[in-house]
Amino acid sequence: MALRGPKVWLWRWRRNPLRRRADRVEAWVVLGVWLLTVLVGVLAGTAVSRSVEDGLARERDEWRPLVARLAERAPGTASEDAPESRAEHVWATARWTSADGSEHSGQLRVPAGSAAGAPVTVWTDAEGRQVTRPVTEPQARVRASLIGGVAGLCAAVVPVVAGRALRGRLERRRIDQWDAEWARFGPMWGRTAG
Structure with a gap:
């Protein structure tokens, strides 16, 4: 990994005689x-x-919503004193007829203690299968x-x-070029003109 100095914004776009093609x-x-x-x-x-x-x-x-009828009495007892809450709803089996006349059944959340045959709303798709409310x-x-x-x-x-991978490759290539240049010119530093 290359040594990095302080971050200078847009340095690669500035004119600089030391800027290389790789930059x-x-x-x-x-x-x-x-x-x-x-x-x-x-x-x-x-x-x-x-x-x-x-x-x-x-x-x-x-x-579409359809009216279904409970196939059996819903478990639990209905509480008339307390207002209806989500906790007072239980799962019960209901049956309905789709628009094409086919019979369907499924589990619905209904108030506890609802009587068999009580009407409940069920949402169905075009084939009459039970779905969630849209x-x-x-x-x-x-x-x-x-x-x-x-x-x-x-x-x-x-x-x-992908950009990080490409930049990593470019940086490795640049370091290899620096190593090659250093191997070529580094030994010349010890010589003095005379």
């Missing part, structure tokens, strides 16, 4: 890597975000933005890693 190449590599990193990150993040948002919009359009538009935007941001960051890592 100019490294400057262009660094610039190219940063531009490619931003471009890849933005494009990947935007594409994934749009894809997620489109998928969630399609779910909102296709998934997310709202604001929730979809937030979810798509988060997933797109993570995808963009992950995609941006690729050019950064």
Whole structure:
């Protein structure tokens, strides 16, 4: 690893008689890597975000609520004194008929102690299979933005890693060149003109 002095911004772009060809190449590599990193990150993040948002919009359009009936009495006892809370809900089997007339059944969260035959809402896809409630538009935007941001960051890592590897190779090559020059000119330092 090369010894490094204090960091000077944009030193590879400044005019300097000691600047070598390798320094100019490294400057262009660094610039190219940063531009490619931003471009890849933005494009990947935007594409994934749009894809997620489109998928969630399609779910909102296709998934529909149906009325299902409990196949059996829900376990537990209903509490009339306390207001309904999530803790007072239990899993129970319900049956429903999809739009095409096929019969389906599944487990739903219902208030404890609900009677057999009580109506409950179930969300289904186009084939009548049970699905979760679709997310709202604001929730979809937030979810798509988060997933797109993570995808963009992950995609941006690729050019950064490739750039670091390329810069490491350039630095090893530069050190090898310095070693060769030192081997050629180093012994001359001991000579004096006379």
